[in-house]
Amino acid sequence: ITGWGLIGASNIASSYMIDAIRAQEGHEVVSVLSSDALRGQAFAAEHSIEHAAESLADLLNNPQVHAVYISTTNELHFKQAIQAAQAGKHVLCEKPLALDIQQAKDMVAECEKHGVVLATNHHLRNSALLATAKSCLQSGIIGKVQNVRVFHAVALPAKLKTWRLTSNNGGGVVLDITVHDADTLAYLLDEYPSEVTALTDQASRAAGVEDAVMMIWNYNSGIMAQVHEGFKTGHSQTGIEILGEKGTLIGTNCLTQEPIGELVLQQRNDDGELTRKTLDIPHRNLYIEGTRRFVEAMNGEGTPAATGEDGVRSLTVALSVKQALESRCVERVIL
Ligand code: NDP
Structure with missing residues (x-):
């Protein structure tokens, strides 16, 4: 099974992305991170997610997590994506990638350096x-x-x-x-x-x-x-x-x-x-289509619908x- 960690217990994750991940054969959401432990646990229970992580490190240290979906508020994407890349996780990140261009470019560079896919969720x-x-x-x-x-x-x-x-x-x-x-x-x-x-x-x-x-x-x-x-x-x-x-x-x-x-x-x-x-x-x-393209890119087959570079340009x-x-x-x- 290919496990995903959700960074952010957000509405978009609830409404669209958990289903989109589960629609990919062999993919499952295995962990979720909220800044509020009780909210994280409630979110995990509501969506039948096995684990509510206590911290970003906790989520990223989980060997079952192969990819992360970042849908926190916009100022948090940068740091979370950098840390996920450093932990060797593929990153599907919400738009805007970051709040300034240099940060967004650093995200692209860090993912490249660690050989992980970075995509921008321009649905x-x-x-x-x-x-x-x-x-x-x-x-x-x-x-x-x-x-x-x-x-x-x-x-x-x-x-x-x-x-x-x-x-x-x-x-x-x-x-x-x-x-x-x-x-x-x-x-x-x-x-x-x-x-x-x-x-x-x-x-x-x-x-x-x-x-x-x-x-x-x-x-x-x-x-x-x-x-x-x-x-x-x-x-x-x-x-x-x-x-x-x-x-x-x-x-x-x-x-x-x-x-x-x-x-x-x-x-x-x-x-x-x-x-x-x-x-x-x-x-x-x-x-579902965007996540499918991301999964293909994770498997070394093609590029995401919107890459990290696309996210830099839209920003x-x-x-x-x-x-x-x-x-x-x-x-x-x-x-
Ligand atoms: P939300 O406000 O739902 O989520 C952002 C953060 O707010 C969550 O990570 C969560 O923090 C906190 N939060 C959410 N709901 C509650 C609640 N009921 N009580 C307390 N805290 C809450 O934002 P969206 O889901 O609308 O957006 C998240 C990201 O996704 C943004 O970057 C946005 O731009 C992007 N987005 C993209 C869309 C697309 O189609 N590509 C569509 C919608 C949003 P915590 O995780 O700490 O619990």
Whole structure:
């Protein structure tokens, strides 16, 4: 059996990742670490996990643990990943990898040094809908991409209205969602923005942490993207529109954790009329697929859906956006 240790008794582990690990043949969650011993024990009991570790060292010293899944608050990922790598454990780490670029790069280097896999849990790379959109782009059906519009403003469920809404622990919508959007667009366009600008609203400025942000990103290829993210927009759906010279791809309800959403190809015919074709999507569980790719990489077969380097790059974009929020200027993204 290949054992996993959970570093962090988190909601994402409860809701998605324990099941995703157990969906891999021969894989089991054998230990969990919480900063609170009683919470750790309760979490272990609730999820039938054999062992609640007393400390990170306790979890990492467990010979049954071959890989760790890190889903603590964002400021903790760095130290925990470094220690896991030094203990020879493969690391599937939540986004953002860290709070600064050097830390994220050190995580990549340390995992490389110890011969363990590092992956970033950018789950949207595993979306069948976005994979279909990528195939469409590669086929040339919409021609050269001109613009992208990203609608990623959501409402936080009550149980997640905790550290994300404070400036401690790496909170704020940029570290939470901008990293995903930068990665998703890199996956679709094979490119990262070269410059970004961003504004947040007055309430966020007063609170000192952003819970809404609107951005414009420029790409060297000429693409310009408009990206809207937030935590307090309850009556909307996520989506993405990719506008090309010969057509537009419209993804609706597709920047989510669930294997759902609709993808439409919209084009004008020779008479100037808009035609809309809904594309078939072979939906699949995003977290199971991401974990499958990670397990393959652990077995020396292929690379994770999003590598550690991908996590460094998505963080670089997010931190450039943070800088733009501060400076209220256009910031260059230096990858
Ligand atoms: P949570 O708030 O659920 O978990 C973070 C930490 O908070 C846990 O490790 C835990 O600490 C503590 N905690 C959680 N629930 C409780 C509770 N009921 N009472 C007391 N403490 C609690 O955060 P998320 O699961 O939303 O996020 C964790 C990480 O995963 C973040 O890095 C986030 O960015 C990422 N994430 C990624 C997603 C993706 O799709 N890729 C989706 C959601 C989150 P302890 O372990 O010490 O008990």
